[in-house]
Amino acid sequence: QKEVEQDPGPLSVPEGAIVSLNCTYSNSAFQYFMWYRQYSRKGPELLMYTYSSGNKEDGRFTAQVDKSSKYISLFIRDSQPSDSATYLCAMMSSNDYKLSFGAGTTVTVRA
Amino acid sequence: GAGVSQSPSNKVTEKGKDVELRCDPISGHTALYWYRQSLGQGLEFLIYFQGNSAPDKSGLPSDRFSAERTGGSVSTLTIQRTQQEDSAVYLCASSYRDSNQPQHFGDGTRLSIL
Numbered sequence: 302q303k304e305v306e307q308d309p310g311p312l313s314v315p316e317g318a319i320v321s322l323n324c325t326y327s328n329s330a331f332q333y334f335m336w337y338r339q340y341s342r343k344g345p346e347l348l349m350y351t352y353s354s355g356n357k358e359d360g361r362f363t364a365q366v367d368k369s370s371k372y373i374s375l376f377i378r379d380s381q382p383s384d385s386a387t388y389l390c391a392m393m394s395s396n397d398y399k400l401s402f403g404a405g406t407t408v409t410v411r412a
Numbered sequence: 413g414a415g416v417s418q419s420p421s422n423k424v425t426e427k428g429k430d431v432e433l434r435c436d437p438i439s440g441h442t443a444l445y446w447y448r449q450s451l452g453q454g455l456e457f458l459i460y461f462q463g464n465s466a467p468d469k470s471g472l473p474s475d476r477f478s479a480e481r482t483g484g485s486v487s488t489l490t491i492q493r494t495q496q497e498d499s500a501v502y503l504c505a506s507s508y509r510d511s512n513q514p515q516h517f518g519d520g521t522r523l524s525i526l
Contacts, residue, residue, distance in 0.1 A: 333512060344416070344503055344517035345455075389455065398443060398510040399468070402455040 304328050307390055307403025315411050320377040324390035324403045327371065331392040334366050336375045339387045339405070349375065380410045414438070416518035418504050424524045425494060433489045433521045437506030444487050445515060446479060450500040461487060462510050499525045
């Protein structure tokens with residue numbers, strides 16, 4: 302079993318819909334949780350960086366962490382065609398530097 | 413530049429040749445990381461630098477892979493005697509310190525071994 306499991310997708314939604322992305326993990330030492338967006342032939346771009354459980358909002362993006370269930374989510378409100386990309390979850394233990402990534406979910410927002 | 417810069421963006425070479433990939437981190441970032449992204453394996457950690465030292469080389473796939481960092485800035489990843497399984501996107505990231513910091517990635521070098 303992989304340390305980080307991510308819903309594989311692909312996901313196709315109409316413009317304006319809410320996009321919901323999820324990852325589960327098995328390592329209870331993970332404390333820092335990140336979401337990256339990756340466009341085709343580009344590097345991962347950091348979207349959200351959160352510590353421990355709770356919610357964090359940034360514009361149209363909301364990240365949720367539930368450490369008791371070992372489950373993290375990213376919600377994208379009012380999705381736009383420009384949100385079409387692959388989304389990667391990543392996590393890290395405290396006092397560590399090595400990121401463990403999910404496999405990525407490819408999202409297409411249809412105009 | 414403001415972000416992590418990697419060169420070349422694409423590299424095509426013949427099996428058995430050596431290749432050098434370069435990474436220029438964000439100014440002021442002391443920690444630097446190399447990852448490899450391939451279709452079947454996702455994103456895999458290769459090596460981490462703090463300053464010019466590499467405390468963790470655990471992800472390097474074989475002794476054909478080596479990396480160095482000079483002046484606490486630019487890093488070079490070298491692959492000797494390339495094999496077809498080395499074909500992948502090699503990504504570099506940097507962070508302000510090492511632990512507990514978000515990592516910022518470059519656009520990678522897309523390596524193809526013929």
